[in-house]
Amino acid sequence: MNPYPPILSELIRKLSRLPGLGEKSATRIAMYLLKAPERDVESLAENIRQLRSNIRTCSICFNFTDEPVCAICSDPVRDTGQVCVVEGTADLLAIEQSGAFKGRYHVLQGVLAPLDGIGPDQIRIKELFARFKSEKINEIILATNPSSEGEATAHYLLQILKDQAVRITRIAYGIPMGGDLKYTDRVTLERALKGRQAF
Ligand SMILES: [Zn+2]
Numbered sequence: 584m585n586p587y588p589p590i591l592s593e594l595i596r597k598l599s600r601l602p603g604l605g606e607k608s609a610t611r612i613a614m615y616l617l618k619a620p621e622r623d624v625e626s627l628a629e630n631i632r633q634l635r636s637n638i639r640t641c642s643i644c645f646n647f648t649d650e651p652v653c654a655i656c657s658d659p660v661r662d663t664g665q666v667c668v669v670e671g672t673a674d675l676l677a678i679e680q681s682g683a684f685k686g687r688y689h690v691l692q693g694v695l696a697p698l699d700g701i702g703p704d705q706i707r708i709k710e711l712f713a714r715f716k717s718e719k720i721n722e723i724i725l726a727t728n729p730s731s732e733g734e735a736t737a738h739y740l741l742q743i744l745k746d747q748a749v750r751i752t753r754i755a756y757g758i759p760m761g762g763d764l765k766y767t768d769r770v771t772l773e774r775a776l777k778g779r780q781a782f
Pocket residue numbers: 641642643644645646652653654655656657
């Protein structure tokens with residue numbers, strides 16, 4: 584028989600569904616929450632609640648933000664002529680931390696994965712194309728991951744953009760095939776961006 588009261592076992596079950604958490608870590612977190620100061624637990628619960636109601640995606644680049652336009656897109660110092668295309672916000676953050684890029688981003692919110700039913704309409708490709716038409720973009724840097732889906736997505740974007748008057752580059756990868764931008768160190772990312780090549 585499950586030794587825990589229902590509300591506790593339910594919390595453990597829900598926590599263990601979170602990425603990277605198994606039942607053991609979920610149990611440890613639940614036990615911690617039981618003993619932690621009440622205001623800390625309240626504040627965590629409030630934070631989770633507000634996350635869904637206050638965080639939206641930037642109307643320009645689809646980065647997560649609590650304003651209509653994110654801090655990067657509204658920064659007047661950033662180069663609006665360069666757009667770095669990434670799969671997700673975590674990749675954007677990794678590139679930001681490298682400090683090697685001063686343009687703007689376009690967050691696809693996924694990659695093409697036909698086997699999982701994810702085609703061009705399921706990610707923000709149309710929106711990238713629309714930006715290309717309305718903004719003065721002179722370089723699009725494809726920074727999808729060096730995975731088979733990331734490569735397929737980069738090739739697809741190249742196909743739809745290649746006849747446009749825009750320089751298309753692919754970041755150089757010291758990142759091994761199958762690697763992941765968001766877990767790549769700052770120096771490797773900086774080198775990958777600086778060594779980008781026409782695609
Ligand atoms: Zn933005």
